[in-house]
Amino acid sequence: METRSQVKKAILFDTTLCIGCGACYEACKEKNSLPRTHNNFLRDTLSADTYTVVNRRAGRFVRRMCMHCDSPTCVSVCPVGALEKTAAGPVLYDESKCMGCRYCMQACPFNVPAYEWDEPIPRIRKCTLCADRIAEGLPTACASVCPTGATKFGDRAGLIAEARQRIHDNPGRYSDHIYGIEEVGGTSVLLLSDVPFDSLGYRMDLMKAPLPDLTWQALEKIPGVVTVGGALMSGIYWITRRRAKVRRALSEQAKDIESAGPGESDS
Amino acid sequence: MTRSGLPRLTFWRLVLVAILLAGFYATVIRFVKGLGASTALSDQFPWGLWIGFDVMCGVALAAGGFTISAVVYIFNIERFKPIIRPTILTAFLGYSLVIVALFFDLGKPYNIWHPIIMWNPRSVMFEVGWCVTLYTTVLALEFSPVVFERLKLERPLKIVKSLTIPLVIMGVILSTLHQSSLGSLFLIVPSKLHPLWYSPLLPLFFFISAIALGCAMTILESFLSLRAFRKSLEPHLLAALGKVAAVVLGLYLGLKLYDLASRGALARAFEPAYEGRMFLAEILLGAIAPMVMLAIPRIRKDQLGLFVSALMIVMGFIMNRLNVGITGIDRSSGVNYFPSLTEVSVTLMIVAIGFVIFSLAVKYLRVFEHEEKRFIVPELPAAAALNRPLKSAGALVMALGACFVAGAMALAYSGVRLRTAAASVAEAVEDAPGRAGASFAPPAELVIARSAASPGWVRFDHAAHINPERVDCTVCHSGQFSMLGAKLDTGGRVSTENSRKMDNCGACHNGTTVFGIRDRRDCAACHLTE
Numbered sequence: 001m002e003t004r005s006q007v008k009k010a011i012l013f014d015t016t017l018c019i020g021c022g023a024c025y026e027a028c029k030e031k032n033s034l035p036r037t038h039n040n041f042l043r044d045t046l047s048a049d050t051y052t053v054v055n056r057r058a059g060r061f062v063r064r065m066c067m068h069c070d071s072p073t074c075v076s077v078c079p080v081g082a083l084e085k086t087a088a089g090p091v092l093y094d095e096s097k098c099m100g101c102r103y104c105m106q107a108c109p110f111n112v113p114a115y116e117w118d119e120p121i122p123r124i125r126k127c128t129l130c131a132d133r134i135a136e137g138l139p140t141a142c143a144s145v146c147p148t149g150a151t152k153f154g155d156r157a158g159l160i161a162e163a164r165q166r167i168h169d170n171p172g173r174y175s176d177h178i179y180g181i182e183e184v185g186g187t188s189v190l191l192l193s194d195v196p197f198d199s200l201g202y203r204m205d206l207m208k209a210p211l212p213d214l215t216w217q218a219l220e221k222i223p224g225v226v227t228v229g230g231a232l233m234s235g236i237y238w239i240t241r242r243r244a245k246v247r248r249a250l251s252e253q254a255k256d257i258e259s260a261g262p263g264e265s266d267s
Numbered sequence: 268m269t270r271s272g273l274p275r276l277t278f279w280r281l282v283l284v285a286i287l288l289a290g291f292y293a294t295v296i297r298f299v300k301g302l303g304a305s306t307a308l309s310d311q312f313p314w315g316l317w318i319g320f321d322v323m324c325g326v327a328l329a330a331g332g333f334t335i336s337a338v339v340y341i342f343n344i345e346r347f348k349p350i351i352r353p354t355i356l357t358a359f360l361g362y363s364l365v366i367v368a369l370f371f372d373l374g375k376p377y378n379i380w381h382p383i384i385m386w387n388p389r390s391v392m393f394e395v396g397w398c399v400t401l402y403t404t405v406l407a408l409e410f411s412p413v414v415f416e417r418l419k420l421e422r423p424l425k426i427v428k429s430l431t432i433p434l435v436i437m438g439v440i441l442s443t444l445h446q447s448s449l450g451s452l453f454l455i456v457p458s459k460l461h462p463l464w465y466s467p468l469l470p471l472f473f474f475i476s477a478i479a480l481g482c483a484m485t486i487l488e489s490f491l492s493l494r495a496f497r498k499s500l501e502p503h504l505l506a507a508l509g510k511v512a513a514v515v516l517g518l519y520l521g522l523k524l525y526d527l528a529s530r531g532a533l534a535r536a537f538e539p540a541y542e543g544r545m546f547l548a549e550i551l552l553g554a555i556a557p558m559v560m561l562a563i564p565r566i567r568k569d570q571l572g573l574f575v576s577a578l579m580i581v582m583g584f585i586m587n588r589l590n591v592g593i594t595g596i597d598r599s600s601g602v603n604y605f606p607s608l609t610e611v612s613v614t615l616m617i618v619a620i621g622f623v624i625f626s627l628a629v630k631y632l633r634v635f636e637h638e639e640k641r642f643i644v645p646e647l648p649a650a651a652a653l654n655r656p657l658k659s660a661g662a663l664v665m666a667l668g669a670c671f672v673a674g675a676m677a678l679a680y681s682g683v684r685l686r687t688a689a690a691s692v693a694e695a696v697e698d699a700p701g702r703a704g705a706s707f708a709p710p711a712e713l714v715i716a717r718s719a720a721s722p723g724w725v726r727f728d729h730a731a732h733i734n735p736e737r738v739d740c741t742v743c744h745s746g747q748f749s750m751l752g753a754k755l756d757t758g759g760r761v762s763t764e765n766s767r768k769m770d771n772c773g774a775c776h777n778g779t780t781v782f783g784i785r786d787r788r789d790c791a792a793c794h795l796t797e
Contacts, residue, residue: 017706019707019738020738020739021707021738021739021740021741022739022740022741022744023740023744023750025741026740026741026744026745026750027744027750027751029745030744030749030750030751031751036745041741041745046310047310048310073455076387076389076390076455077390077391077392077455078387078390078392079381079382079387079390079392079393079395079396080378080381080382080385080387080393081385081386081387082385097378097381097385098374098375098378099373099374099375099376099378099379099381099382100373100374100375100376100378101372101373101374101392102313102314102374103390103392103452105310105313106313106314106456106459106596107455107456109456109458109459111310111311111600113310114310115302115310115313115374117301117302117303117308117309117310118301118303118304119301120301121374121375122301122302122374122375123374141750141751144751145740145750145751147707147708147709147710147738147740148706148707148708149706203458205458206458207457207458211455211457212389212455214454214455214457214467215389215390215391215451215454215455216389217454217467218391218447218448218451218454218470219388219389219391219394219451222394222444225440225443225444226440226444229439229440229443230436230440233337233341233436233439233440234436236341236342237340237341237343237432237436240341240342240343241343243343244343
């Protein structure tokens, strides 16, 4: 059990197989005890009460959920470490640490974390990749009920191999890209499609490198700024003070000379 | 000392009372009804006015504190000493009010202290939190001599005064980190922030503009102090500050141009889009106009000229922070955020509280050290008259200033109109029937245990209950039947009793949608009687 959960897990979603039956949507609601939010699930959106949706775009059914990034932006921006990337893949949230700054929401490239806006003590809500089920060796709820295999759960490496195989075995069927291998440094949700991902609402202009690198480039300069800045200012302070001292001394000297009269400046 | 007895009810006091009352009401709404009911924020737009204005501008407007204290103590340019205290006070108030604003904005404000013990050094917000905490403390210490003087506490006064230089150095470093880190906050949203504002140089832009802003705020404050409290500084000092601001603005503008050009985003400023117009308005009002005006000695040394230029810098940079925090995010968010009345009321209240505390401090503490001056030079116009032939400069200021402000306003207005025009173009989610049959495998046949009133077990055939043209699991599985636990034992939830109550099978087998459970004599259609 222990070793099984250490292998990085993932979900492979193949939009060419999805028939929009809503099983994943309902299973997720049931698993997380979430209330009904829409009378037509195809038009529902992610929210604090909906962790995954199936929408219809560009003539295809496409799921949205937390992508469980390998270098999650939300984890890196959270000032109190309330979000954590676990070894098996799920990105998990600890409400006891959270102070509600919502930087994770602002920073998430997929706009996934949702907030309980109407609660007096609001929490961040999002898909957990069924971390508790994974720990028990079960697939995610959504994958366990999918009747077509459009949503498949497994080891990430294995799923990537399978996705490549599907592209290889069905020439012309897929657009030659597996979304989630490289996007923002890799994600634990992988997507296959026969239409451009942009048209499904998945942005293709995201960086290939992990987004946290961007802020780290600024943050790593802090020790330098502190030491160099501190030394520089102390130095400048020392010089300007000394200059003022010298000036004062000189002017006093000049005064002395003036009052003593010419000819006695040697002493 | 003149004493007027009871405070008279003036127009501005009435405005103040109205703002405070509205703010108090908004505060109650915020904490009783929560963020959802009180703000225009949403999952798509999690940061609004409270972050964009109260926090980002509050910190930026406090930049006078570190700029002037570095000039006086580190660079030893003593002639700026008279304005140290008011700038430190403003900075301290600015930071304190940022913390107040955070109490409104944070979802769980009682956890605001968490970053002190729960560390995530990779988070810019963590750095921001620490900078706010530390720098507010430093500012309190830097300002404490004024209070100790008043209370005639000699010993603490001596101790704090001996710490002046280390405090100033710490303050400058913390401010440098903090001003720039507010820009760094947005480094992580390259795909969300409009390219006119997103830049790897954001931290640098925030820092440089904060210095110009610090100068401008100092100028404004001393003019306002003159009006309200008849206390002011030597005009030539302010003119010198204006000159510094112009140079810094030039640097800022040059860097900005270079950055935009090198990223190929310059052309976006001239697109007929909301963002382009707001960007041009911000740059025109906040950088080009005041730089040009302050570069002209006649305007710089003129009272009105200096005041108007400083005001432009402040307004322009408020626009800049709002553009980074709100305008630039608008398009990618897919929603049109506009602050709610509650958000605006709270913001106004916080600003008003700042003014009140500042005026109280000026009244009861020696914030302006050269108080005697007010008897010698009671009003600035007199001082300015010594400097300049006022008339010609005044006309020039009016003409230039009016041009720039009108230009910026026109740009912003046309931008807002473009935005409302573009608002209707939202991505539509289609709602058509699906492609059927992509290797669909219906779940296996189920056997449902016999319940008390049931004639027998039920064999449920999934395939018979599915429309192959449009498979929709949610018809039955949205609350009626469990998906995850529904192997055989459904925990007694599926039963004839429940079906009769139009629950379970009865939800569809009601005689209208399909045959009802009591319609047939032939129970064996569904039930296994054996």
